Amino acid sequence: MAGGYDISRWPITVSPLSDELPVSWLWRVANRYGMTSAATLAALGLPQVNASVPRLETYLRRHADALAAALGTQPFPVDELPSSDGALEVELERYAVDYRIGRLPAATIRFCPQCLAESGVAWLRSWRRRTPAACPIHEVQLLVRCPECGAVPFSRSIWMTAATPPWICPQLAGQQPPSRRRRNRCGYDLRQAPTAPLGVLEADTLDRLHTSAEAAAAHSLEPVDVAGFGVTARDHLDAIFELIDEDSDLTQVLAPIATGRDRLLSSARLAFEVLDQPTAHAAADIADRHGLLDPNGRHTPIVTDASARRRPHNPLLAAVRLRSLEDVLSPTAQLTFRLASSMPRYPEPIPRCPDQVQYWLEQVPLAAIPQVLWPGTLTPWIQDDDIPARAASAMLLAKIGSTRAWSLIALDLGLPAAFATTPSALVTRMRRNGTWQPLLQALEDLATRLADSPPLIDYSARRWAAEPTLIEQAVQSIETDAAPEMLIDREQLAALLWQTYTGGDARYHPDYEIDPPPETRAPSSRRGAALVTGLIERAGAELHRLTGHPDHGPLEWRPP
Structure with a gap:
C-alpha cells in the first residue's frame, strides 16, 4: 500500500524465545490469535499436517520463509545454538549405532513447571532428551508426564487441535462423549505441577554422565586411567553405557516410564562403582557381585565364534573381564585374547563388508x-x-x-x-x-x-606362487659351471631355493622330502657356501620373475 503497510502480514508478531522449541512457538502464536495450531497453519495457507514433533519441526523449517513473511519472524532463532547438555544425547545415539543395540526410544519433551511460569510459557529445546535431567535454574527434576492424566507432553498430535494456552495439558482424559465434535481434555495447569528436588547422589551421577559425554565428544586422545588400563574418553563412556545396558536394558530405561529414570540412574551409579576400582580384578569383583560382565552374556562373552564377533565389544570391559580370568583360560584362549599384552582384547569384530579388508587388525x-x-x-x-x-x-x-x-x-x-x-x-x-x-x-x-x-615379504603369496614347475625352471635357467670343483645337485638346489624363497622347510614339502635335510648336505667350506648362496640368489631372482612378483621384498628377511 502507499502508506507502507503489508496487508498480507499478520498484525501481531510473536517472536521465538531463546532455546524454544519450534512447536512451542507455533502453539504460542496460535494461542495469541485464539486459534488452534492446526487452524493457524491452515490460515497461513500451509497444508494441514498431523505428525510427530521432529517431522513437524522439519515441516516448519521447510516453510520458514513463508512463516517469516506472514508472521514477521521465523519459527526458530537465526543464531540457533545447540543445547549445552546435548553431548550426552549425541554420544548416546552414536553408541547405539556403533554397538548395534537397536533403535533407541524417541527423545521425550520434559518440563520444569517453574520455568513454564517464568519464561513466557516456552517449551525449551534443552528439555527434549532421552536421559533424565534436572533444571539448572531451580534444581528440580524435570517432569515427564502430566500429574493429572499421566500423558507425555507432545507425545500425540492432539495438542494441535486444542485452543488452550501452552501451559494447559491438552490430552484427552476421562470418558469421551459419543459425539466427535466435543472431546473431554485434561485441562491441568502444568505450571502448578509438584516437583521434587534433585538428590545429592542423583545430581552427582548426572554430572558425571555429562562430564564423561563432553570428554568423549571432544575426541580427546589423552588416555584415561580406568581400572588400571589407559583408554580413550569415548571407550570409557561406552563402557558406562554397556554396563547400564547389561544391568537394566538401555532401550527400556530410556522410555518415559515411571521407573525408568530411577533404574537408569541406579545402573549408572553401579557402572561408576565398577569402573572406579584401581585394578581389573577389583572391578571384576564388584561386577561379579552385581551380576555384571557375564562371561556368557552378550557384552563380555568368553567365546570367539562368529556370532559373538558380529557385535562390537567395549575394549575396556573386555580387558577387565579377560584379565580377571587369565589364570583359568586355556592356552588357546590366552593366545586368542592376547592375555600377554598390557591390555587383553577380543579379536576384531567381523566387518559388515569383509571383502574390503585383507585381515583383522x-x-x-x-x-x-x-x-x-x-x-x-x-x-x-x-x-x-x-x-x-x-x-x-x-x-x-x-x-x-x-x-x-x-x-x-x-x-x-x-x-x-x-x-x-x-x-x-x-x-x-x-x-x-x-x-x-x-x-x-x-x-x-x-x-x-x-x-x-x-615383513617386506608376503610369505603366504610366495607359498602359493612357488610351484614345483617354476622352481625347476628357475634352477634350470642358471649356469652352474662357475663351481667346477663342486658337484651341484639341482634337486638339492631346488629344495634350498624353495626354503629360502618361502621361509619354509623342505621336509614339509611333498616334492622335496629329502633325508637328511638339504641344509645338512650343503658344502661345509666358506667358499662353497658362498657359491651356493650366489646360485640361490640368481635362481631366486628368476623365480621371482616367473611367479609374477607376489611382493617386492628381498629374497630373505629377519625381524628387526
Whole structure:
C-alpha cells in the first residue's frame, strides 16, 4: 500500500524465545490469535499436517520463509545454538549405532513447571532428551508426564487441535462423549505441577554422565586411567553405557516410564562403582557381585565364534573381564585374547563388508608368518635345530588375536594336516617345564614387533606362487659351471631355493622330502657356501620373475 503497510502480514508478531522449541512457538502464536495450531497453519495457507514433533519441526523449517513473511519472524532463532547438555544425547545415539543395540526410544519433551511460569510459557529445546535431567535454574527434576492424566507432553498430535494456552495439558482424559465434535481434555495447569528436588547422589551421577559425554565428544586422545588400563574418553563412556545396558536394558530405561529414570540412574551409579576400582580384578569383583560382565552374556562373552564377533565389544570391559580370568583360560584362549599384552582384547569384530579388508587388525596376518619361524626368534625356549617346534611356534604366532582354526593355520602355512595337533603338544610340554608363560610373552612381543615393522615379504603369496614347475625352471635357467670343483645337485638346489624363497622347510614339502635335510648336505667350506648362496640368489631372482612378483621384498628377511 502507499502508506507502507503489508496487508498480507499478520498484525501481531510473536517472536521465538531463546532455546524454544519450534512447536512451542507455533502453539504460542496460535494461542495469541485464539486459534488452534492446526487452524493457524491452515490460515497461513500451509497444508494441514498431523505428525510427530521432529517431522513437524522439519515441516516448519521447510516453510520458514513463508512463516517469516506472514508472521514477521521465523519459527526458530537465526543464531540457533545447540543445547549445552546435548553431548550426552549425541554420544548416546552414536553408541547405539556403533554397538548395534537397536533403535533407541524417541527423545521425550520434559518440563520444569517453574520455568513454564517464568519464561513466557516456552517449551525449551534443552528439555527434549532421552536421559533424565534436572533444571539448572531451580534444581528440580524435570517432569515427564502430566500429574493429572499421566500423558507425555507432545507425545500425540492432539495438542494441535486444542485452543488452550501452552501451559494447559491438552490430552484427552476421562470418558469421551459419543459425539466427535466435543472431546473431554485434561485441562491441568502444568505450571502448578509438584516437583521434587534433585538428590545429592542423583545430581552427582548426572554430572558425571555429562562430564564423561563432553570428554568423549571432544575426541580427546589423552588416555584415561580406568581400572588400571589407559583408554580413550569415548571407550570409557561406552563402557558406562554397556554396563547400564547389561544391568537394566538401555532401550527400556530410556522410555518415559515411571521407573525408568530411577533404574537408569541406579545402573549408572553401579557402572561408576565398577569402573572406579584401581585394578581389573577389583572391578571384576564388584561386577561379579552385581551380576555384571557375564562371561556368557552378550557384552563380555568368553567365546570367539562368529556370532559373538558380529557385535562390537567395549575394549575396556573386555580387558577387565579377560584379565580377571587369565589364570583359568586355556592356552588357546590366552593366545586368542592376547592375555600377554598390557591390555587383553577380543579379536576384531567381523566387518559388515569383509571383502574390503585383507585381515583383522588384532591378529598377525598369515602373510607375515613363514612356515618355520625365523632362527633365533624364540631362543632360548625354542632351539634353532628343533624344526618341528619352530613350525609349531609359527602356528602359535598365527593364533595370536585370531579365531582361525588350527587346521586352517596349518593349511595356509603349507604344513601337513596331521601337524594341526603339534602346537598343543608343544604347549603341553612348555606348561610342564614351566616355560609357557615366558614363551607366551615372547610371542606377544614378536607379534607387536611385526605390527610395528611388517615383513617386506608376503610369505603366504610366495607359498602359493612357488610351484614345483617354476622352481625347476628357475634352477634350470642358471649356469652352474662357475663351481667346477663342486658337484651341484639341482634337486638339492631346488629344495634350498624353495626354503629360502618361502621361509619354509623342505621336509614339509611333498616334492622335496629329502633325508637328511638339504641344509645338512650343503658344502661345509666358506667358499662353497658362498657359491651356493650366489646360485640361490640368481635362481631366486628368476623365480621371482616367473611367479609374477607376489611382493617386492628381498629374497630373505629377519625381524628387526
